[in-house]
Amino acid sequence: MITIITGHYGSGKSTVAANLAAKSPGSVIVDMDTVNPYYRTADLKIYLDAHGVRLVAPMYARTNLDVPVLDFDIVTICDSAENTVIDMGGDDAGTYPLGKYRSYLSARDDVQMLYTVNFRRMLTAEPSQAAEVMHEIENACGLRITGIINNTNLGEATDEDIIREGIAKAEELSRITGAGIYAHTSPAGISYPDTLPVDVIMDNRLGG
Amino acid sequence: MEERMLMKGNEALAEAAIRAGCKCYFGYPITPQTEIAAYMSKRMPKVGGVFIQAESEIAAINMVYGAASAGVRAMTSSSSPGISLKSEGISYLAGADLPCVIVNVERGGPGLGGIQPSQSDYYLATKAGGHGDFSLLVFAPSTVQEMADLAVKAFDTADKYRMPAMILADGLLGQMMEPVRFPESYAPQPEKPWACSGHANKREHNIVNSLYLVPEELEKSNIARFERYETVKREEALSENYLTDDAQIIVTAFGATARIVRSAVNMARAEGIKAGLIRPVTLWPFPVKAYRDALSTAKAYLSVEMNMGQMVNDVKLAIDCKRPVHFFGRTGGMVPTPAEVLAQLRAINEQTGKD
Incomplete structure (x- = not known):
């Protein structure tokens, strides 16, 4: 099974990807972000190690060298792992590298391409805007989004109203794009019915 | 009241600048401030503004000089090495008494240094942002909300005193995400009777310049500028x-x-x-x-x-x-x-x- 996580910058792709990978111990997570060197999958190594997830990241990830280099082959990784989660960079810009593997991914019947969305982000605040970004991502890689992960949150200020509002907007996004809802998320500390709890957050290094 | 949104510091600053009436943004990519340029490239065309990815940092700061001369609210952003490159242009802006906003989302130095957060451009911002006798207004935000709020204040204060203003942030503030709320109304922009915005044969033409042909005039302009700085020191210090x-x-x-x-x-x-x-x-x-x-x-x-x-x-x-x-x-x-x-x-x- 291959799960590809795409979405707008800051929509929560890496935390959602890490969370999904952690639910299947023994899985592999691939850090494919070639756009932004800050707050990436590789920063979650301690969490991933603790959950038995193998991290594959570019050799320059978490160094001072800011170059878009992927020094690994997705095909080899996916062929040798039972379950692979691929975490892409943001927007269409971050999705372009996936285009190289379009024919490989299209030929397999166990690939899901998910679109992470947070309706409390300025440029995807409305379903119509989120749909626009989603189509830009599809055009960048030539693959169709198969599911929506609604990750609407306001960081530590998330409450049930915000989750509820996100669910309504995600359903509207699903209606206008035809992509199904894969999951609605809820942050640790808030239990909301029928949501996927996300228990990992990026550390801002400010000590609370 | 507007809803709170979850934003990166870079994005919050860019959005606030647009709401404060920034009509021209000129930039060049460098980590960790690239989101400012990326955000501006998406938003500016939708609000009747201008986004240009310049051919270099030096070009970008000189474009700011041009737009500010015409009385337009203009901004550029970069990270440490890019601000070094802009230093000549910053001195020209100060010498021509032009208001504008320059954003520095600092990274480690000196030299090419690294991409992780730093505050090692304190001297550059407060003591030596270029050659000659001048100072910049320097604002140091501490939260993503302040990245937004101080961007607005920087434009207002820059216009008030006809000075370039700098936002001195760092990679942490630029990249981290926090809830932000934008104000519903903004102070009106002041008139700029000095701007080179077209005299339409109704007034004398304005000149924006930092070249003085006689030393007496140059000295006089420096002294007048430093008298203005005394007012700024009295009125604008914040802590x-x-x-x-x-x-x-x-x-x-x-x-x-x-x-x-x-x-x-x-x-x-x-x-x-x-x-x-x-x-x-x-x-x-x-x-x-x-x-x-x-x-x-x-x-x-x-x-x-x-x-x-x-x-x-x-x-x-x-x-x-x-x-x-x-x-x-x-x-x-x-x-x-x-x-x-x-x-x-x-x-x-x-x-x-x-x-």
Whole structure:
């Protein structure tokens, strides 16, 4: 099974990807972000190690060298792992590298391409805007989004109203794009019915 | 009231600039500020503004000079090495008395350095943003909300005094995400009768320039500018105090580091150490009075920075060297931890207890 996580910058792709990978111990997570060197999958190594997830990241990830280099082959990784989660960079810009593997991914019947969305982000605040970004991502890689992960949150200020509002907007996004809802998320500390709890957050290094 | 949105510091700053009436943004990509350019490229065309990815940082700052000359609110952004490149243009802007906003989302240096957060451009921002006698207004946000709020204030203050303003942020603030709320209304922009916006044969033509043909005139302009700076020092210094009323140790830090120090002050207070925090919000003008007022209880000062101690001298001058000013810093993209700062506070507390 291959799960590809795409979405707008800051929509929560890496935390959602890490969370999904952690639910299947023994899985592999691939850090494919070639756009932004800050707050990436590789920063979650301690969490991933603790959950038995193998991290594959570019050799320059978490160094001072800011170059878009992927020094690994997705095909080899996916062929040798039972379950692979691929975490892409943001927007269409971050999705372009996936285009190289379009024919490989299209030929397999166990690939899901998910679109992470947070309706409390300025440029995807409305379903119509989120749909626009989603189509830009599809055009960048030539693959169709198969599911929506609604990750609407306001960081530590998330409450049930915000989750509820996100669910309504995600359903509207699903209606206008035809992509199904894969999951609605809820942050640790808030239990909301029928949501996927996300228990990992990026550390801002400010000590609370 | 507008809803709160979850934003990166870079995005919040860009959105706030647009709402403050910024019509021209000129930039060039560099980590960790690239989101400002990326955001502007998406938003500016939708609000009737201009986004240009210039061919270089030098080109971008000179485009700001052009737009500001016409009286338009203009902005550029970069990170440390890119700001070095802009320095010549910044001096020209100051010499021509042009308001604008320059954003520096600092990274580790010197040289190409690294991409992780730093505060090592304090001197560059407050002392030497280019050649010649001049100062910049320098604002140091500490939260994503302040990245937005101070962007607006920077434009307003720059226009008020006809000075370039700098937002001195760092990679942490640029990249981290926090909830932000934007105000519903903004102060009207002042008239700019000096702007080169077309005289339409109804007035004398305006000249925006930093070249003076006779030295007497150049000296006169420098003296007039420094008289204006005295007003700025009196009126515009901003700082935030935290638990300083009875503080025996005053810790001072700006930007993201102030939040780490705040955590350390809380930990110190829990141990009975009387620590307090002064956070300068404007680095120029430096909020001298806040430090001086704290002399009544303070036995020692400690400056915590992500550099090798660039703010220490300003603190010493503010208190006329009447107390020891200690320093703790990390550099090169390393971020101090609250525990490290607490260790410093314990050591200073032990020392002052003996005095």
